[in-house]
Amino acid sequence: MDQPGYDALAQLYADTFPDAFTSSLERAAVDAFLGSLPGPRIVDVGCGIGHVAAHIAERGGTVVGVEPSPNMLALARAAHPGLDLRAGDAGLAGLELGGFDGALARYSLIHLPPDEVRAVLRDWHARLPDGAVLLVATQSTDDPGVHPFDHAVAPAWRWHPDALAEAVTDAGFAEQWRLISRPDGMAHHRFPELHLAARKQREIL
Numbered sequence: 001m002d003q004p005g006y007d008a009l010a011q012l013y014a015d016t017f018p019d020a021f022t023s024s025l026e027r028a029a030v031d032a033f034l035g036s037l038p039g040p041r042i043v044d045v046g047c048g049i050g051h052v053a054a055h056i057a058e059r060g061g062t063v064v065g066v067e068p069s070p071n072m073l074a075l076a077r078a079a080h081p082g083l084d085l086r087a088g089d090a091g092l093a094g095l096e097l098g099g100f101d102g103a104l105a106r107y108s109l110i111h112l113p114p115d116e117v118r119a120v121l122r123d124w125h126a127r128l129p130d131g132a133v134l135l136v137a138t139q140s141t142d143d144p145g146v147h148p149f150d151h152a153v154a155p156a157w158r159w160h161p162d163a164l165a166e167a168v169t170d171a172g173f174a175e176q177w178r179l180i181s182r183p184d185g186m187a188h189h190r191f192p193e194l195h196l197a198a199r200k201q202r203e204i205l
């Protein structure tokens with residue numbers, strides 16, 4: 001999937017978000033995810049300028065970042081030359097997902113229409129190994145369902161926590177936890193933000 005908005009605004013994005021996290025809660029959510037993985041191998045889907053992938057690597061993770069915007073990817077590679085950063089989108093074509101312990105999608109699945117998100121989650125569930133953990137972060141809403149919103153860069157949807165939980169559960173994952181943080185006057189947070197973690201459980205025969 002092309003991302004012309006992110007291509008055009010890549011440098012502005014990097015200038016606007018110099019740090020991997022805009023709050024300690026975001027960092028805590030990613031660190032809780034890392035602490036729950038059965039192993040160190042993580043795919044960062046829509047890794048943007050790579051700063052969260054770098055955070056994961058600093059904590060001992062073996063991370064592959066996947067990013068559809070060539071300009072975002074170029075900034076990521078320039079800033080983090082030691083990371084494994086690849087062109088691609090949420091379809092994760094060509095990636096052997098059976099070799100990963102976790103998948104992180106921070107504010108990237110927001111750019112897929114809801115039915116595409118559901119299909120992607122089903123596909124990831126089929127390809128990830130038992131025990132793998134998924135962490136999805138989205139802008140959220142108190143209104144039930146999924147709602148388009150005026151994202152500054154590209155078409156985007158906000159997910160009610162129960163709607164995202166239903167999507168991951170329908171895909172076959174078991175929800176582990178969810179974190180909802182509300183706007184508190186800090187920059188960049190217009191909406192509640194949702195982090196939701198889920199695990200692919202072993203089939204009990």
Ligand SMILES: C[S@@+](CC[C@H](N)C(=O)[O-])C[C@H]1O[C@@H](n2cnc3c(N)ncnc32)[C@H](O)[C@@H]1O
Nearest residue numbers: 001003006046047048069089090106107108111
């Ligand atoms: C808000 S940025 C977040 C970047 C990074 N995940 C982070 O947490 O800093 C959204 C990213 O999702 C990427 N993206 C957009 N559509 C995508 C898709 N279909 N598949 C994967 N990534 C996508 C964009 O190119 C952009 O880099």
